[in-house]
Amino acid sequence: MKSGWTDKCITDDTSRHCYEIFDTKITWKKASDLCTYDGGTLAIIESFEQQTFIEDLMKKRRFNVSGLWIGSDKLHPEERRAWADGDYFSYVNWAPGEPNSMVNENCAELRTNNGTWNDVVCRKTNGVICDVKGT
Numbered sequence: 466m467k468s469g470w471t472d473k474c475i476t477d478d479t480s481r482h483c484y485e486i487f488d489t490k491i492t493w494k495k496a497s498d499l500c501t502y503d504g505g506t507l508a509i510i511e512s513f514e515q516q517t518f519i520e521d522l523m524k525k526r527r528f529n530v531s532g533l534w535i536g537s538d539k540l541h542p543e544e545r546r547a548w549a550d551g552d553y554f555s556y557v558n559w560a561p562g563e564p565n566s567m568v569n570e571n572c573a574e575l576r577t578n579n580g581t582w583n584d585v586v587c588r589k590t591n592g593v594i595c596d597v598k599g600t
């Protein structure tokens with residue numbers, strides 16, 4: 466694991482998650498590739514505890530971007546899936562009124578101002594939050 470990750474980890478009932486945030490502007494696909502390159506995946510948020518931990522990380526810095534990509538690019542209703550790994554959502558933190566356009570907005574972002582989720586077009590450029598499962 467790259468240095469800089471280990472102080473941003475949370476251990477829940479089943480696993481350990483270590484997060485890294487990139488305040489960059491890239492598409493969902495490029496963000497996914499970036500996380501893979503760093504040995505992880507885009508963050509998949511499965512509990513209130515993970516969501517709260519990530520929000521605390523976000524509060525420690527200022528952002529140039531309005532959203533961070535999280536690991537969902539399958540929001541089209543006909544896909545009937547949620548996370549990029551095929552799992553359904555076990556926890557959600559959609560902003561009020563979201564997701565509002567799952568036909569065109571197939572990817573999910575975490576809003577940097579308050580941590581709520583929003584569905585957006587995957588070609589939008591956003592920051593990134595990666596998750597490397599620690600040991």
Ligand SMILES: [Ca+2]
Pocket residue numbers: 563564565566570583584585
């Ligand atoms: Ca939306």
